[in-house]
Amino acid sequence: MVGNNKDGDENHAGWVFNIQRYAVHDGPGIRTTVFLKGCPLQCLWCCNPESQHIEPVIVFWQDRCIDCGNCLAVCPSSAISDDIDHHKRIDTRQCDHCGLCVDQCYAGALEQVGKLRTARDILDGVEEDRSFYAESGGGMTLSGGEPLAQPGFAYHLLKGAQARGIGTALETSGFASWQVWKKLLPYLDLILYDLKEVDPVQHRHFTGVSNKLILENLKLLAQTGKPVIVRRPVIPGYNDNPQSIHALGRFVQELGTVSEIDLLPYHRMGQNKYKQLGQEYVMGDAPTMKDDEVTGLRDILVSYGLTVKIGG
Ligand code: SF4
Ligand code: SF4
The missing domain is CATH 3.30.70.20 (Alpha-Beta Plaits)
Incomplete structure (x- = not known):
């Protein structure tokens, strides 16, 4: 990890590969989404393959x-x-x-x-849109990659945003130790928790890692009372079957405190990036999903008493 680890130090630096202003799908209101590099998962359908390594x-x-x-x-x-x-x-x-x-x-x-940036540099930029956050209930969202792959940097960004009066959200796969989560929780207003698959064998096949830690962390988060929205990327031929969606509905219902699931239909927007990186796009000709194709899956989740949005 790069940078100074002093508590609350905005000089702490980390690797960032994109910053999106005026984002409206990464939490409530108008937001600035900061994309951190590095991810321990290797989802077959990853739409940001340039984010997978922490280094540029x-x-x-x-x-x-x-x-x-x-x-x-x-x-x-x-x-x-x-x-x-x-x-x-x-x-x-x-x-x-x-x-x-x-x-x-x-x-x-x-x-x-991928550029090495300090938390201060990032937060100064995020703060420029403060008036939009105030009017819309927005703020800053950390995304990736997997933002928890740079836990110290994520911590200083979230803590710094809170100190500046900016709302915070984290979009994550949840794949990090509970120690990391405990340190970040006081500075988080909302967690957008990607759950690709409940079945452990399928999860490992799709992402290259076990979902044991991901499921355990989600159960612990649900007990903290922090607002959590579960997100499911819906990938045709992979996790779009009713069995997978029923398992998702059951798991989230049993959490007791999480009431919303966002279904994110597969798109091919990352396909060209694989060519630019000289990597194979393993999804091949998998069809894109239209919102209306996901409505049957939404109805399954609604039957578990959950609020379901398509597209987040
Ligand atoms: S490809 Fe070669 S020249 Fe380019 S950044 Fe890497 S080491 Fe440097
Ligand atoms: S060969 Fe192509 S990629 Fe390499 S320096 Fe020349 S223009 Fe750039």
Whole structure:
């Protein structure tokens, strides 16, 4: 972890790959969503593959490349290779993020995704939209990646936002130790908790990790009285079957204190990013889901006494 760990220190720095202003789907009101890099899960359908490593990644835009060869010549780590079709591949195991290739690419075909920023720098930017938060009941949302993959940075961002009178929300897979959760809880107004699958075997297949910790943390969170909204990305052919949705409804109903589930229909907006990163898009031709295709699944969850929104 980068930065100073003193309590409440806005000089603490962490890796950020995007900041979205005027967001309206990441919690109540108008919000600024800060996307932190790094994620311990590897969901097959991940729409932000550039977020998975904590360190920066180099993205290649083939349509801008003029094939000048500067990047190949300048890279001190020999991390860049040239495909038969002149597509440049960056080996993330070799790349040490020096940024020389980006500096020498005058065509703008290479971009470094991920910057080291201090909590103060981020919060100063978030604060610029304070008037929108006040009028709409909005605030700052931490997302990712998995924001809890940088727990110290998340802590200083949330604590700093609260000290500045800005509402906070966390969008998370829940995959972190309860020790981390306990430290963050006092600074959280809302938790948007992604639950991809209740069945443990299927969860590991979809995400590469066990859901034991995720389910345990959700049960503990439900006992704290903190507002929690469960979110389910609905992926055709994976977790869109009635059996999976019934299991979700039962689990959330038994929590007793969580009453809302948001269904997030699958889309292919991340597909091009895989090409730019030189990675395979394993979802292939999986169809996108329209809101009206999800209504049958919504009705199952409603039968468990839950409030269900489509799209969040
Ligand atoms: S430096 Fe940029 S334009 Fe030149 S070959 Fe590399 S990616 Fe293409
Ligand atoms: S960032 Fe540096 S090490 Fe990585 S590919 Fe570019 S030149 Fe090579």
